[in-house]
Amino acid sequence: MALNEEALQALKTELLDELVKEDPSKSQLAERLAEIRSADIGEVLEELIEEDEELSAALTVLDILSTERAANVLGYLPKESQLEVVGELSDSQVLKLLEEMGSDERADLFNRLGEDRREALLRRMAHQEREDLKRLASYEEGTAGAIMTSDYVAIASGMTVSQAMMRVRQTAPDAETVYQLYVLDSDGHLIGTMSLRQLMVARPGALVDDIMIKDVIKIPVDKAQEEVARIVARYDLLALPVVDADGRMVGIVTHDDAMDVAESEATEDIHKGMSIGQLEDGVSRVPLWSLYRKRVFWLVLLVFANLFSGAGIAYFEETIAAQVALVFFLPLLIGSGGNAGAQAATLMVRGMATGDVGVKDWSKMLGRELLVAGSLGLTMAIAVAPIGIFRGGEAVAIIVALSMVTIVLFGSLIGMCLPFVLERFKVDPATASAPLVTTLIDATGVLIYFSIATAILAGV
Amino acid sequence: MALNEEALQALKTELLDELVKEDPSKSQLAERLAEIRSADIGEVLEELIEEDEELSAALTVLDILSTERAANVLGYLPKESQLEVVGELSDSQVLKLLEEMGSDERADLFNRLGEDRREALLRRMAHQEREDLKRLASYEEGTAGAIMTSDYVAIASGMTVSQAMMRVRQTAPDAETVYQLYVLDSDGHLIGTMSLRQLMVARPGALVDDIMIKDVIKIPVDKAQEEVARIVARYDLLALPVVDADGRMVGIVTHDDAMDVAESEATEDIHKGMSIGQLEDGVSRVPLWSLYRKRVFWLVLLVFANLFSGAGIAYFEETIAAQVALVFFLPLLIGSGGNAGAQAATLMVRGMATGDVGVKDWSKMLGRELLVAGSLGLTMAIAVAPIGIFRGGEAVAIIVALSMVTIVLFGSLIGMCLPFVLERFKVDPATASAPLVTTLIDATGVLIYFSIATAILAGV
Numbered sequence: 001m002a003l004n005e006e007a008l009q010a011l012k013t014e015l016l017d018e019l020v021k022e023d024p025s026k027s028q029l030a031e032r033l034a035e036i037r038s039a040d041i042g043e044v045l046e047e048l049i050e051e052d053e054e055l056s057a058a059l060t061v062l063d064i065l066s067t068e069r070a071a072n073v074l075g076y077l078p079k080e081s082q083l084e085v086v087g088e089l090s091d092s093q094v095l096k097l098l099e100e101m102g103s104d105e106r107a108d109l110f111n112r113l114g115e116d117r118r119e120a121l122l123r124r125m126a127h128q129e130r131e132d133l134k135r136l137a138s139y140e141e142g143t144a145g146a147i148m149t150s151d152y153v154a155i156a157s158g159m160t161v162s163q164a165m166m167r168v169r170q171t172a173p174d175a176e177t178v179y180q181l182y183v184l185d186s187d188g189h190l191i192g193t194m195s196l197r198q199l200m201v202a203r204p205g206a207l208v209d210d211i212m213i214k215d216v217i218k219i220p221v222d223k224a225q226e227e228v229a230r231i232v233a234r235y236d237l238l239a240l241p242v243v244d245a246d247g248r249m250v251g252i253v254t255h256d257d258a259m260d261v262a263e264s265e266a267t268e269d270i271h272k273g274m275s276i277g278q279l280e281d282g283v284s285r286v287p288l289w290s291l292y293r294k295r296v297f298w299l300v301l302l303v304f305a306n307l308f309s310g311a312g313i314a315y316f317e318e319t320i321a322a323q324v325a326l327v328f329f330l331p332l333l334i335g336s337g338g339n340a341g342a343q344a345a346t347l348m349v350r351g352m353a354t355g356d357v358g359v360k361d362w363s364k365m366l367g368r369e370l371l372v373a374g375s376l377g378l379t380m381a382i383a384v385a386p387i388g389i390f391r392g393g394e395a396v397a398i399i400v401a402l403s404m405v406t407i408v409l410f411g412s413l414i415g416m417c418l419p420f421v422l423e424r425f426k427v428d429p430a431t432a433s434a435p436l437v438t439t440l441i442d443a444t445g446v447l448i449y450f451s452i453a454t455a456i457l458a459g460v
Numbered sequence: 461m462a463l464n465e466e467a468l469q470a471l472k473t474e475l476l477d478e479l480v481k482e483d484p485s486k487s488q489l490a491e492r493l494a495e496i497r498s499a500d501i502g503e504v505l506e507e508l509i510e511e512d513e514e515l516s517a518a519l520t521v522l523d524i525l526s527t528e529r530a531a532n533v534l535g536y537l538p539k540e541s542q543l544e545v546v547g548e549l550s551d552s553q554v555l556k557l558l559e560e561m562g563s564d565e566r567a568d569l570f571n572r573l574g575e576d577r578r579e580a581l582l583r584r585m586a587h588q589e590r591e592d593l594k595r596l597a598s599y600e601e602g603t604a605g606a607i608m609t610s611d612y613v614a615i616a617s618g619m620t621v622s623q624a625m626m627r628v629r630q631t632a633p634d635a636e637t638v639y640q641l642y643v644l645d646s647d648g649h650l651i652g653t654m655s656l657r658q659l660m661v662a663r664p665g666a667l668v669d670d671i672m673i674k675d676v677i678k679i680p681v682d683k684a685q686e687e688v689a690r691i692v693a694r695y696d697l698l699a700l701p702v703v704d705a706d707g708r709m710v711g712i713v714t715h716d717d718a719m720d721v722a723e724s725e726a727t728e729d730i731h732k733g734m735s736i737g738q739l740e741d742g743v744s745r746v747p748l749w750s751l752y753r754k755r756v757f758w759l760v761l762l763v764f765a766n767l768f769s770g771a772g773i774a775y776f777e778e779t780i781a782a783q784v785a786l787v788f789f790l791p792l793l794i795g796s797g798g799n800a801g802a803q804a805a806t807l808m809v810r811g812m813a814t815g816d817v818g819v820k821d822w823s824k825m826l827g828r829e830l831l832v833a834g835s836l837g838l839t840m841a842i843a844v845a846p847i848g849i850f851r852g853g854e855a856v857a858i859i860v861a862l863s864m865v866t867i868v869l870f871g872s873l874i875g876m877c878l879p880f881v882l883e884r885f886k887v888d889p890a891t892a893s894a895p896l897v898t899t900l901i902d903a904t905g906v907l908i909y910f911s912i913a914t915a916i917l918a919g920v
Contacts, residue, residue: 309791331769
């Protein structure tokens with residue numbers, strides 16, 4: 001059974017109680033830890049490490065575990081915590097841990113170490129290992145190369161089924177997955193793939209070249225990681241092979257890593273939708289200075305954008321002076337337009353991210369939004385009209401109701417179209433965030449409201 | 461290679477060209493279709509079905525494919541399109557397709573058919589098949605039961621490794637995954653699990669009971685589907701077994717279905733963040749009436765909430781009359797507070813959804829937000845102060861700068877705390893949407909701004 005929040009807290013207390021004893025019984029602790037999953041130990045250690053004084057407790061736990069298990073647990077820690085742990089260990093301890101980590105996690109951790117530490121570690125590695133690590137560590141963050149592992153099962157073209165099966169058994173302990181196999185020619189080009197399931201039901205003497213699927217779904221090493229997640233999800237893959245520019249196989253991304261990417265991409269999109277830049281860690285751990293920087297940019301920019309709304313109000317000062325009751329409805333009208341517009345923008349941005357909406361759907365979406373936003377505007381106008389009569393009489397009611405329909409309709413169309421426009425100019429459509437859309441609509445709303453008011457009041 | 465947008469369009473044109481011929485060559489089409497992945501055929505059919513007049517072309521394509529392949533392609537279609545296709549087929553055609561679908565997709569499609577159609581189909585099924593379908597179709601939408609499949613490999617307790625291996629070979633064609641095996645006692649209780657990898661390296665004569673992992677990660681059938689996705693992601697599982705209240709195994713959820721759930725949950729969260737209700741389909745396909753209903757509720761509610769801002773303005777009419785320049789800064793100040801508050805709320809809601817932030821982290825988050833929001837408020841105050849001097853002199857500048865710091869700080873704290881308060885009262889924290897938070901802060905902002913203005917102007 002997976003551990004829940006309370007069980008994790010109890011485990012943490014239990015570990016701490018044992019560890020603060022004068023002479024903690026390591027064998028007893030080891031026995032207890034053996035029953036607990038690496039992901040759960042990782043969670044407890046993460047909390048211990050965050051509370052600075054308990055870092056040594058976390059180190060003791062890692063020390064008690066076998067190197068393989070410790071490497072596994074380390075892989076579940078957030079990157080900041082990994083660095084804190086590694087900072088307390090000797091080079092030879094770190095080397096042992098690195099050796100046991102998956103090649104993708106190894107390269108990831110290695111990349112975050114200081115220059116000196118990296119040099120010291122590289123000097124002590126075997127040639128092959130060093131080259132492998134350097135290669136994996138060289139891919140740019142956010143690309144397929146940066147999240148792939150080189151621990152996959154490669155089958156040489158020309159092998160028989162039983163030879164391939166032998167190879168699977170030999171590689172089983174090290175490979176990230178043995179359930180999807182890749183056939184390479186003598187130059188390392190990826191020429192086919194097969195599942196272990198296919199291999200198991202094939203005739204032992206058959207050639208892998210005859211049973212493999214030749215049309216392999218693969219991805220170039222420099223493609224964006226969200227593309228990896230999209231392809232894995234779309235074709236329900238266990239693993240996606242990664243190839244270099246010449247079609248040579250360089251690694252795989254497994255389904256669990258693709259799922260992690262999809263989650264962090266969703267988080268990034270959600271944050272972007274509120275004009276927050278990409279955080280390098282969870283919100284509870286990211287340094288405050290970084291959190292400030294990722295939030296301040298658009299906030300300050302939008303302060304200036306909001307000046308247009310103010311200028312709009314100043315321009316209509318006479319109209320306002322003639323009917324002060326109008327100001328009462330200002331927040332309501334521009335707020336409503338902003339909300340409807342932010343909804344429309346969000347629907348499009350997410351639709352584009354999931355592949356549900358494409359650029360070619362623009363006109364269809366425009367037609368749909370016209371109908372929906374028109375109905376929304378009418379409903380809201382009907383809701384607000386009685387208050388208009390109550391506060392300022394019939395003329396104000398008509399002004400407010402008319403403005404509501406127009407502002408909601410305009411706001412929704414601005415919100416809907418902006419992501420398409422951005423995409424057209426190769427800007428991430430997610431830049432059409434709620435704050436940006438709301439600010440644009442605020443300014444438009446002020447103009448619409450007071451123009452309608454001026455016209456109607458002049459007519460009265 | 462996965463198909464991109466252009467390749468898909470070309471394929472669609474090609475298929476249509478062939479299909480509109482007087483006498484389309486079915487064998488040629490069949491050959492062409494054999495080279496294309498089911499997911500890609502599904503994508504093309506989806507477009508054909510959406511353009512109503514091409515529904516018959518889609519049906520012809522399905523007819524050309526083998527039943528197994530057609531069932532597979534059908535599984536990739538959105539639910540609405542599935543229903544359109546099935547509406548055109550005879551009962552016996554539907555029965556054949558249902559038989560070839562995965563048990564989870566079968567139950568899903570069945571559940572969406574009309575009462576009459578369901579009865580007609582059930583009458584024609586074998587007893588076992590009927591009971592199985594009725595059971596799977598009975599789980600409430602959004603639960604583990606509703607997304608699980610019953611096509612898993614069950615191993616009887618007491619079997620040897622070689623017997624288990626035989627069982628895997630036999631079940632291979634039907635099971636969703638053969639890579640994770642589940643050991644059941646004679647009453648069907650789930651008592652252990654092992655991977656195919658473990659089985660392959662075990663001694664053939666060993667008992668499965670001796671090599672299986674007894675502490676199985678599993679989930680009750682009535683748990684929410686997002687919990688399934690969370691556990692699969694957390695423990696990097698290939699499949700998560702689902703058990704009933706007595707611990708009897710009833711199905712599995714595979715990694716690819718868990719990934720789909722995670723994606724649709726992310727979409728739901730993103731929409732909720734903008735006060736949009738849960739859509740039953742993609743934004744490009746959901747009926748307009750439904751889209752209207754899912755957007756209108758909060759929009760109208762917030763119209764009334766916005767009245768408080770209006771009332772606030774009305775209350776301070778005298779202050780405004782004394783210094784009309786103040787109105788110029790109103791949209792800017794409440795807009796900034798709303799933006800900062802929406803950011804803070806979004807960071808907490810997403811942190812809670814991913815498990816990064818727990819209720820117990822409340823005080824830590826409050827401390828962090830105080831620092832960050834204070835800095836943001838100061839920065840924005842410095843940005844806006846010169847404009848204050850320019851528009852209304854020193855007094856206005858002081859009022860505006862002071863208000864900016866206070867509103868941004870208050871707004872951020874409201875935004876940050878609201879998700880925790882909601883969670884505390886068992887309301888989904890995602891209800892703390894950007895529009896709700898912004899509206900709350902608008903009203904607070906008006907009060908803060910004009911209170912500060914009244915106080916300072918009275919002192920001048």
